[in-house]
Structures are given as C-alpha cells and as structure tokens.
Amino acid sequence: MKACILMGSPRKKGNTNALLEPFIEELAQHQVEHDLIWLYDKRIEPCIACRVCQKDWKIFGCRYNDDVQEIFDTIIACDVIVLATPIYSWYCTPPMKALLDRLVYGMNKYYGDNQGPALWAGKQLAIITTCGYRPEKGADLFAEGVKRYCKHSQLQYLGMLAERDLGYQSIFMDAEKAQHSCFFAQELFKHTWR
Ligand SMILES: Cc1cc2nc3c(=O)[nH]c(=O)nc-3n(C[C@H](O)[C@H](O)[C@H](O)COP(=O)(O)O)c2cc1C
Secondary structure: OEEEEEEOOOOOOOHHHHHHHHHHHHHHHOOOEEEEEEHHHOOOOOOOOOOHHHOOOOOOOOOOOOOHHHHHHHHHOOOEEEEEEEOEOOEOOHHHHHHHHHHHHHOEOOOOOOOOOEOOOOOEEEEEEEEOOOHHHHOHHHHHHHHHHHHHHOOEEEEEEEEEOOOOOOOOOOHHHHHHHHHHHHHHHHHHOO
C-alpha cells in the first residue's frame, strides 16, 4: 500500500501542512509508504488542449517536457492519491488545478472519438484541506468537483478532511484537529494494517 500526497499549499509551515503532519505520522507508524510532492516546487504548465496525449493510449504522452511526467509516474506507482490543499476561491490552488487538468486528459484516453482506458482506473483518492469559511461553505464546491472528477476518471473517492482557519490572529493547529487528521488516516488505511 502506497500513498502519493500532492501538496498544493505554497506555505511550507502553513495550515495545510500542519494538518497533514499527523496524517503522515500515522501512516509512518503503520508502515504505509508515501511520496510527498510539493506542487509549488514543480514546473507544471497549464493544459493547452492540444490533445497530443490522446494519440498513444499506453503512455502519458504530453507534449510538455516539464515535471508532470515524473508526477504521473509517481501516481501510477501508488494506490491512494491524497490531494492536500488550502482552498483558494472555492477550489484548490493553481498548481494543483493545472495538474488536475493535465491528468484528466493525460490519464483518461477517452476524449473526442477515443474510447481508450483510464490509466489510473481503480486507484483511490482523498482530500485534506483547510479553508477560512466553515468547511460546508468553504470546501464544498471543491469536494463536489473532485467527486465528479473521480467518477469521470474511474477513481474511487474516499472522502475529505476539512478544517477551518480562523485567521492570521489565531493559532490554526490544536489537539482536536491533530486527532481528526490521525482518525482520517486510520479510516483510509486501517483495512491494510496488521
Ligand atoms: C488567495 C486566497 C484565497 C482564499 N480563498 C478562500 C476561499 O475561497 N474560501 C475559504 O474558505 N478560504 C479561502 N482562503 C483561506 C485559506 O484557505 C486558509 O487560510 C488556509 O488555511 C490557508 O492554508 P495554508 O496555510 O496552507 O496556505 C483563501 C486564502 C487565500 C490566500
């Protein structure tokens, strides 16, 4: 069992990372391997709808020679994808959105007249997010978008952990949020623990 955590926060010591840390510690305690990719450190060009990726159904096949091929390979090698992101304007941050666009074409070979496979079919996906509004009003649209994205991509959506940030004057992380993060890891992976 291996997780691939796609981290969309620009802040290395920010709220989303603080929420992610107990999750990762829980995985480590139970020998669940993980890759953590900080998307703001990567070169991720936006999709330009050239559809070159639709020609060969066996490979990612994008015309860009940026860091997405390497991310693609990491995702193909994992069982569970974790989207960790702060909410920006009711959705994920720009590099994650750019990556999701690149993957929704590069992974799914069924655009236009194509009837090819989803190269990542059957993998599982979960969200860890932080937002300024209550999660029901801050993270709901992102969750809904990701659910449809998963359905379209033949991925199994596992659920979302969302916690509220009350602003720069207050400390985000506390014991309760840390516990939620541990529980979320347990919910996702406990069936694989001995
Ligand atoms: C540009 C920007 C846009 C934001 N948009 C939203 C939003 O639409 N809804 C929301 O609930 N919070 C929004 N927030 C608040 C962040 O989601 C929240 O502060 C988050 O915890 C920041 O996480 P980080 O420390 O990992 O960057 C926004 C913050 C920024 C900087």
